[in-house]
Amino acid sequence: MKKESVGFVKTQYYNLPDDLILEGGSRLKNATVAYETYGKLNKKKSNAILVCHALSGDAHVAGWHEGDRKPGWWDIIIGSGKCLDTKKYFIICSNVIGGCKGSTGPFSINPETNKPYGLDFPIITISDMVKAQKKLIDYVGITQLFAVVGGSMGGMQVLQWCVSYPDLVKLAIPIATAAHSAPQQIAFNEVGRQAIISDPKWNKGYYYPNKIPKDGLSLARMIGHITYLSYESMYQKFGRRLQDKEKYGFDFSLDFQVESYLHYQGESFVKRFDANSYLYITKAMDYFDLTKNGSLTEGLKDVKAKFLIISVDSDWLYPPSQSEEVVMALTANDLDVSYHEIKSPYGHDAFLLEAGQLNYVISGFLSEILVRDVMTPFVAKIGEESSINEAAKLMLEEDVTHLSVITENDKLIGIVTAWDISKAVALKCSKLEDIMTKDVIITRPDNKIEFAAEKMKKYNISSIPVVDDGGRVIGIITTDHISTLITRD
Amino acid sequence: MKKESVGFVKTQYYNLPDDLILEGGSRLKNATVAYETYGKLNKKKSNAILVCHALSGDAHVAGWHEGDRKPGWWDIIIGSGKCLDTKKYFIICSNVIGGCKGSTGPFSINPETNKPYGLDFPIITISDMVKAQKKLIDYVGITQLFAVVGGSMGGMQVLQWCVSYPDLVKLAIPIATAAHSAPQQIAFNEVGRQAIISDPKWNKGYYYPNKIPKDGLSLARMIGHITYLSYESMYQKFGRRLQDKEKYGFDFSLDFQVESYLHYQGESFVKRFDANSYLYITKAMDYFDLTKNGSLTEGLKDVKAKFLIISVDSDWLYPPSQSEEVVMALTANDLDVSYHEIKSPYGHDAFLLEAGQLNYVISGFLSEILVRDVMTPFVAKIGEESSINEAAKLMLEEDVTHLSVITENDKLIGIVTAWDISKAVALKCSKLEDIMTKDVIITRPDNKIEFAAEKMKKYNISSIPVVDDGGRVIGIITTDHISTLITRD
Numbered sequence: 001m002k003k004e005s006v007g008f009v010k011t012q013y014y015n016l017p018d019d020l021i022l023e024g025g026s027r028l029k030n031a032t033v034a035y036e037t038y039g040k041l042n043k044k045k046s047n048a049i050l051v052c053h054a055l056s057g058d059a060h061v062a063g064w065h066e067g068d069r070k071p072g073w074w075d076i077i078i079g080s081g082k083c084l085d086t087k088k089y090f091i092i093c094s095n096v097i098g099g100c101k102g103s104t105g106p107f108s109i110n111p112e113t114n115k116p117y118g119l120d121f122p123i124i125t126i127s128d129m130v131k132a133q134k135k136l137i138d139y140v141g142i143t144q145l146f147a148v149v150g151g152s153m154g155g156m157q158v159l160q161w162c163v164s165y166p167d168l169v170k171l172a173i174p175i176a177t178a179a180h181s182a183p184q185q186i187a188f189n190e191v192g193r194q195a196i197i198s199d200p201k202w203n204k205g206y207y208y209p210n211k212i213p214k215d216g217l218s219l220a221r222m223i224g225h226i227t228y229l230s231y232e233s234m235y236q237k238f239g240r241r242l243q244d245k246e247k248y249g250f251d252f253s254l255d256f257q258v259e260s261y262l263h264y265q266g267e268s269f270v271k272r273f274d275a276n277s278y279l280y281i282t283k284a285m286d287y288f289d290l291t292k293n294g295s296l297t298e299g300l301k302d303v304k305a306k307f308l309i310i311s312v313d314s315d316w317l318y319p320p321s322q323s324e325e326v327v328m329a330l331t332a333n334d335l336d337v338s339y340h341e342i343k344s345p346y347g348h349d350a351f352l353l354e355a356g357q358l359n360y361v362i363s364g365f366l367s368e369i370l371v372r373d374v375m376t377p378f379v380a381k382i383g384e385e386s387s388i389n390e391a392a393k394l395m396l397e398e399d400v401t402h403l404s405v406i407t408e409n410d411k412l413i414g415i416v417t418a419w420d421i422s423k424a425v426a427l428k429c430s431k432l433e434d435i436m437t438k439d440v441i442i443t444r445p446d447n448k449i450e451f452a453a454e455k456m457k458k459y460n461i462s463s464i465p466v467v468d469d470g471g472r473v474i475g476i477i478t479t480d481h482i483s484t485l486i487t488r489d
Numbered sequence: 490m491k492k493e494s495v496g497f498v499k500t501q502y503y504n505l506p507d508d509l510i511l512e513g514g515s516r517l518k519n520a521t522v523a524y525e526t527y528g529k530l531n532k533k534k535s536n537a538i539l540v541c542h543a544l545s546g547d548a549h550v551a552g553w554h555e556g557d558r559k560p561g562w563w564d565i566i567i568g569s570g571k572c573l574d575t576k577k578y579f580i581i582c583s584n585v586i587g588g589c590k591g592s593t594g595p596f597s598i599n600p601e602t603n604k605p606y607g608l609d610f611p612i613i614t615i616s617d618m619v620k621a622q623k624k625l626i627d628y629v630g631i632t633q634l635f636a637v638v639g640g641s642m643g644g645m646q647v648l649q650w651c652v653s654y655p656d657l658v659k660l661a662i663p664i665a666t667a668a669h670s671a672p673q674q675i676a677f678n679e680v681g682r683q684a685i686i687s688d689p690k691w692n693k694g695y696y697y698p699n700k701i702p703k704d705g706l707s708l709a710r711m712i713g714h715i716t717y718l719s720y721e722s723m724y725q726k727f728g729r730r731l732q733d734k735e736k737y738g739f740d741f742s743l744d745f746q747v748e749s750y751l752h753y754q755g756e757s758f759v760k761r762f763d764a765n766s767y768l769y770i771t772k773a774m775d776y777f778d779l780t781k782n783g784s785l786t787e788g789l790k791d792v793k794a795k796f797l798i799i800s801v802d803s804d805w806l807y808p809p810s811q812s813e814e815v816v817m818a819l820t821a822n823d824l825d826v827s828y829h830e831i832k833s834p835y836g837h838d839a840f841l842l843e844a845g846q847l848n849y850v851i852s853g854f855l856s857e858i859l860v861r862d863v864m865t866p867f868v869a870k871i872g873e874e875s876s877i878n879e880a881a882k883l884m885l886e887e888d889v890t891h892l893s894v895i896t897e898n899d900k901l902i903g904i905v906t907a908w909d910i911s912k913a914v915a916l917k918c919s920k921l922e923d924i925m926t927k928d929v930i931i932t933r934p935d936n937k938i939e940f941a942a943e944k945m946k947k948y949n950i951s952s953i954p955v956v957d958d959g960g961r962v963i964g965i966i967t968t969d970h971i972s973t974l975i976t977r978d
Contacts, residue, residue: 024737024739025739031887079505119741122739123740158869180729181729182723182724182746183723183726183728183729183746183747184718184723186729187711187715187723187748187751189714190711190743191708191711193741194686195687197706199682219684219687222683223712224732226680231671231673233670234671234672234673235673238671239672240670240671248513249774250513251610251612252682252686253770256672256675256679256775257672258672258679259675259676259679260678261681262676268858283741286744287737316805327529371964439585440816
């Protein structure tokens with residue numbers, strides 16, 4: 001299948017109508033969430049995938065902004081024919097609260113002073129970021145996310161979503177991440193913060209809008225950048241090659257390509273990122289800890305999602321052992337968990353680079369969608385002894401066109417539709433039994449979604465009840481649910 | 490055997506009489522080398538072990554300075570009963586040129602300006618450090634080092650010694666090191682330097698003696714310190730424990746123990762180390778590269794030492810793969826190489842901490858000394874047809890008390906001593922044949938040193954010729970050579 005970009009896109013902004021009450025106790029007023037969406041939300045709003053970004057990411061995850069030389073930061077997996085296929089899914093990505101890419105952060109205007117917040121901005125946590133995303137999702141009208149996907153700090157948000165809103169996440173794909181920051185991760189964050197705080201231009205956080213702490217932020221990024229690569233990938237990329245020199249300078253100018261590269265990374269980061277946001281976001285990562293009473297199993301005990309957990313073998317910043325810890329805790333909670341370790345020399349950055357493996361593993365996971373993953377668990381049911389009139393009233397009340405007809409023991413014995421009611425009126429029937437369809441086409445919750453789709457197509461019907469082994473109807477699946485979810489090569 | 494400290498020690502200073510001509514082309518005038526020694530140099534000066542220090546080390550490797558609360562930095566392996574046993578060996582350790590612990594460095598007074606050098610100090614290399622050590626060794630009167638030992642940058646010096654002065658190193662023990670700095674290592678050094686250079690108090694290197702760039706140097710040390718530990722050891726040491734808090738501060742004060750620890754490390758480093766030295770020494774490490782035309786085998790082709798190479802399994806800063814590269818290059822050059830990977834959770838720092846494994850592995854290696862490792866390859870020889878008078882003259886000329894008597898084909902047929910000459914005068918013999926000892930006790934070059942020592946003891950003789958398989962005498966070994974080298978439990 002041809003892989004295509006989502007094309008030109010624009011960032012949108014949602015102003016939260018209410019204060020955002022933060023984990024630390026503060027209230028954030030007039031907060032804005034910047035976001036982008038690609039693909040179409042289906043009628044049942046069941047095909048939404050939320051993508052969460054890492055430390056320095058933003059809402060612009062795919063496609064092109066007018067005039068840009070590079071596409072969104074995860075364009076390799078989003079678009080027609082890619083694993084997050086915009087022909088099937090509605091993709092939404094928002095900039096985190098505390099960030100500097102359109103969502104409210106320390107660079108934003110404090111409504112109480114009409115000046116940038118600076119360090120008056122309240123400390124935010126991963127859970128606060130997710131809370132703001134939840135409000136955005138509500139606004140867009142999505143009641144359940146088909147999937148939540150993210151790498152690094154994005155993966156922390158994925159896990160936090162599953163804990164904060166267990167009923168709202170069907171599938172979760174945390175990549176190259178952890179359920180709690182380890183001391184080495186905190187240590188690297190702290191030296192990055194210290195680089196910024198030590199820069200006199202930082203001025204205790206009140207440097208806007210002129211003298212920005214360039215040196216400090218650049219250095220923080222240089223430190224961070226080393227941790228995103230592996231020993232091996234740095235060797236492959238730079239070796240000991242000199243930059244614009246034939247031999248050592250024997251002075252303190254830059255000698256090696258690897259040094260020039262890091263300085264370039266630092267300098268370009270300063271142009272696109274706010275130093276205070278760097279402080280706030282790294283602090284949020286440090287605070288992140290889903291264990292409860294020292295147990296991750298306990299911390300994840302209310303989680304309901306089905307998981308694909310991905311790690312990278314050469315990632316030493318978020319080593320596979322941290323992903324495996326999550327796998328074990330989820331498995332101990334009897335959850336459905338798949339685990340995949342990407343083979344890559346790229347280190348932590350592999351989650352942004354390994355297009356082939358990511359697309360293969362994620363599309364494999366998403367194509368294994370079962371009926372239970374996408375069905376509406378609520379079904380409008382009516383007893384077999386009910387009258388036509390009662391059925392018509394129930395349809396009106398529930399705003400549905402189909403009713404499952406059940407026995408006293410809750411067993412499905414037929415389906416009655418609005419069309420059947422209309423027919424009954426014409427034929428002057430009064431009993432449901434006379435007009436309902438008795439040879440009901442059903443699907444089991446463990447059937448693959450493709451199987452249900454084929455049945456609907458074959459029998460030319462728009463919905464199928466989902467029936468468990470005991471013959472009880474436990475949900476319903478409609479063409480709306482699956483129209484965009486199945487693969488059409 | 491009881492392990493004992495070397496007790497109280499003092500640093501000594503050697504002023505180089507000549508300019509030190511540096512690899513970069515500059516001349517360093519009036520340079521001083523600070524050093525310490527422990528144990529006694531034997532008569533043959535064959536029991537000297539040079540210890541080389543890492544980035545932040547100094548000459549004070551063992552024992553105690555008056556009033557100190559901690560012993561020298563590698564006290565765990567130096568002293569009576571430890572692997573670098575001061576009952577057997579004469580240990581010498583000097584502060585590197587460019588350092589700030591007594592040897593001439595950027596903090597020293599520039600004789601041309603009578604002010605501290607600052608950045609007028611010339612760039613130095615690992616090879617320059619070794620060159621200065623060589624001058625110290627000459628001064629002490631050591632013509633060959635029994636062993637050179639060091640970890641991290643100390644290991645680089647060990648390797649450099651073997652390349653710069655192949656005839657002067659019998660045994661080499663480079664630990665947790667590399668034969669060339671890899672880009673990740675250069676990258677970490679560069680962010681450390683950048684932390685210092687970005688500190689306005691650094692003032693382009695001319696900050697002496699007052700406003701020192703504390704923040705920058707402290708940050709450089711914090712970054713470095715993370716790389717010396719492992720993910721695992723940091724977890725074991727700190728976990729996610731808070732420092733002096735019951736719950737998160739929700740501000741930018743320090744929350745976690747790991748943060749406090751790093752800040753403490755940074756602050757105490759500032760009190761004992763010079764920021765410019767940090768720049769010079771890390772630059773020397775970056776420049777270190779023993780490959781030649783892209784080949785380490787070629788770069789090490791003139792090396793003659795026997796090697797014990799030690800790496801640490803959890804060391805991600807100088808990973809075992811870098812040690813293995815050295816093992817392969819040396820093996821390709823037909824050198825005698827032993828390799829040992831220490832099992833430790835401590836990361837790079839294990840080379841300073843794993844007392845048990847280090848003592849076991851190093852003492853094992855040192856006790857496997859062969860006769861060829863310590864013999865004097867020169868032997869005073871005299872033809873079997875020579876007269877008593879000629880023998881007496883040769884003894885006088887060569888300042889020896891023993892002569893090997895050989896055939897035309899260079900085969901050993903006897904030994905004649907000063908005592909034999911004296912006897913000949915008394916007995917009025919004129920032929921060597923009449924007075925020499927014919928049943929010569931010999932040793933083979935591949936015999937263990939203990940074997941030769943036992944023979945000397947058994948036959949009550951003070952020297953044994955070393956004879957190869959062809960019956961030719963290729964060297965001599967005396968009680969002086971071995972008196973301090975054998976284990977006496």
